[in-house]
Amino acid sequence: MIGVVVIGRNEGARLLACLVSLKGQADRIVYVDSGSRDGSVAAAHEAGAEVVELDPALPFTAARARQAGFEALMAGMPPEAVQFVDGDCTVEPGWLPAARAALNADETLGLVTGWRSEIHPEISVYNRMCDVEWHRPAGPIETCGGDMMVRVRAYRQAGGFDPGLIASEDDEFCLRLAKAGWRLERLPRVMTRHDIAMTRFSEWWRRLVRAGHGIAQVGHMHPPRFARERRRALVFGFILPLVALLGLVTTLWLSLAVVLIYLLSYVRTVRGLCVTEGLPLREALHQSVFLSLSKFPNLIGMALFHWRRLRGKSMRIIEYK
Known part of the structure; x- marks a missing residue:
């Protein structure tokens, strides 16, 4: 028996496409809504899904929604495995x-x-960068994104999703699953088709702020995780700009050295996209500009997490669309 948990917030037509793609593939489908105002709840009911509406008194997070969906599935006849999928994705036949x-x-x-x-x-370009981001080799893995099928016994043993995480909750869950002794694997076949529909720089920026919050929060919970990403954000988003400013008031050569470091990093990113990802040079040059800039919103997200943590504030979602 297979159960499916779909999560969403104001996904509209994309949610309908998701539910249609699941028709006839699953024994039970639970849709968990996080305060939608676009008729998603009614549409999910009409599509035949079981619907869970999260209490708006508590902070919405994808982790909280997935956990609520799992618990709803367990309230009936429990399936042996649960497929988690975001409401802006369609599941391949x-x-x-x-x-x-x-x-x-x-x-x-x-x-x-x-x-x-x-x-x-x-x-x-933002959609294309996501398409590259999703492309990962098949085989044994350490972590994966939110689209996944999990054995119910393994899910329970790992403790499920942590509702307090606003981003990278899938990575954090995978880490605990592996620590519980389970293997994780990416199969060599298409699973989902995603519709991020991101067309504005401001949307991309907020998404990277959210990612920075996630890597800081998960890194705080599991210190070895995301160490490289956190270090790069700190170096390229804070330390090097500070050194460049210092060079403007001391010796210009210091600022020029910082510019050279950024150029070398940019060239290395271009080469990686061309060689590893197989992108044409023109596209790699374009995407590398944004990848180089990404350290700044990442750093902002990291700082936001630690500010919230030190002040004992709730970890609320950062919406980018």
Whole structure:
């Protein structure tokens, strides 16, 4: 038996497409809504999904929504495995039985995932960057994104999702799943098609702020995790700019050295996108500009997490659309 948890907030037509893609593939579908104002709840009811509406008195997070969906599935006849999917994704035909078969074939597997891709990468550079971001090799993995099929026994043993995380909650869950002794694997087949629909620089910036918050929070909980990402954000987003400013009032060579470091990092990023990801040079040059800039919103997100943590504030979602 396969259960599906779909989470969403104001996804509109994308939610309907998600639910349609699941029709006939799952035994039960639970949709968890985080305060939508666009008719998503009514649409999900009409599509035949079981609906859970989160209490707005508590902070909305994807982790909280996934956990609530899992608990709703367990209230009836519990499935052996649960597929989690975001409401802005469609699930590819045949994915659910293939994922379930993989879990059945190997009792050491606690989680399987597949390949996600963007539906409209041609719309913007931000969509194309996400499409590259989703592309990861098949085989054993340490962590994955929110689209995943999890064995119920493994999920319970790991303790489920932590509702207090506003980002990178999937990474954090995967880390605890592995610590509980379960293996994680990415299957070599398409799993979901994502529609991020991101066309503005401001949306991309807020998404990277949220990512920075996530890597700081998960890194605080599991210190070795995201150490490299946190270090790069700190160096390129704070230390080097500070050194460059210092050079303007001391010796100009210091500022020029910082500029050279940024250029070398940019060239290295371009080379990585061309060689590793197979991007054409022109596209790699374009995307590398944003990847180089990403350290600044990441740093802001990291600082926001620690500010909230030190003040004992709730970790509230950072919406980018």
